[in-house]
Amino acid sequence: MLQHSTVRNRLLRRLSGDDFALLQPHLRPMPTKLRQILISPREPVTQLFFPEVGYVSVLAENGKYGIEVGMVGREGLVGAAPVLLGSDCATYHEFVQSAGEMLAIGIGPFCTAVRHSPTLRRLMLRYVQTKLIQTSQTACANAVYNMDLRLARWLLMCHDRLDGDEIPITHDLIALLLGVQRSGVTVAVRSLAGARLIRRQRGRITVLNREALITLAHSSYGVPEAEYARLIEET
Amino acid sequence: MPRYYFNLRHRPGPAGLAVDPEGEELPDLNAARERALNAARDTIANIRSDFVRDWFVCSFEIEDEDAQLVLMVPFSDTVPEVEDDEPVEPALHAVRS
Numbered sequence: 143m144l145q146h147s148t149v150r151n152r153l154l155r156r157l158s159g160d161d162f163a164l165l166q167p168h169l170r171p172m173p174t175k176l177r178q179i180l181i182s183p184r185e186p187v188t189q190l191f192f193p194e195v196g197y198v199s200v201l202a203e204n205g206k207y208g209i210e211v212g213m214v215g216r217e218g219l220v221g222a223a224p225v226l227l228g229s230d231c232a233t234y235h236e237f238v239q240s241a242g243e244m245l246a247i248g249i250g251p252f253c254t255a256v257r258h259s260p261t262l263r264r265l266m267l268r269y270v271q272t273k274l275i276q277t278s279q280t281a282c283a284n285a286v287y288n289m290d291l292r293l294a295r296w297l298l299m300c301h302d303r304l305d306g307d308e309i310p311i312t313h314d315l316i317a318l319l320l321g322v323q324r325s326g327v328t329v330a331v332r333s334l335a336g337a338r339l340i341r342r343q344r345g346r347i348t349v350l351n352r353e354a355l356i357t358l359a360h361s362s363y364g365v366p367e368a369e370y371a372r373l374i375e376e377t
Numbered sequence: 378m379p380r381y382y383f384n385l386r387h388r389p390g391p392a393g394l395a396v397d398p399e400g401e402e403l404p405d406l407n408a409a410r411e412r413a414l415n416a417a418r419d420t421i422a423n424i425r426s427d428f429v430r431d432w433f434v435c436s437f438e439i440e441d442e443d444a445q446l447v448l449m450v451p452f453s454d455t456v457p458e459v460e461d462d463e464p465v466e467p468a469l470h471a472v473r474s
Binding site for chain 1: 383384385387392395396397398399401416417419420423424425426427428429437
């Protein structure tokens, strides 16, 4: 049986014992594979997913081009916004960027639990607020910052959601997620590796100096993370 | 299909080459040249970098699967040769292709 004390998802960990007990019988451990699609646009959301290990990218697609508009790891809940805000279907693709494990829950028992418990509802809505901030900051970073900063911010967001310093990722996928040509990624990776902030190997990037990445990312990184700490973990 | 690696030369010397570790499968060298020109146009138009301040000094050094240099495509090849008094239409190059 799933124990509250051993779950790793930060939202679930924040729940009171009573609120966790409302969800617990309905949480189903589910291993995830790289690029597994959890939510598709224009399709009803039937399950939500609390990531335990690994994380998910939210991808907006417009014909030939796509761009990442959100990231959900252990701090979050995949499917939270459409379900809690009353939409009957999703708008974007949500797919597994780093494989691991989720706790899946059907929309029925989740909504029943949220209706019963104002404290559970408040925590989940606060998470949706931090996710909105994350998306807004992504829009800002895409418009304002150069490629090195955008890559630094993105690597930090991955690093936050992983155990250890190794990010399994190809330049191809980074290019897709950041909405640029692979050559833009090639140069930015070269730049950060040259400054010894990261080490690149085939199929993965290792974070060598997180503090320096934060300094480089400047104000593009940290706003949603600070709001998450304030709204979810300090109250 | 052969795989081509689009290494990006941003300044002279061994430290001036940003290596493309993954490459891309394309039908032939002509297709690789077209791919390089499209990537260069998009990069010039859309990517700001403090590391490379002037894209027009850059070129793709395209290698094949045996790590042999098979073609160089300067970013300046994206711009047609024009006479000094001929007006240039930079907006043409800002279109993502």
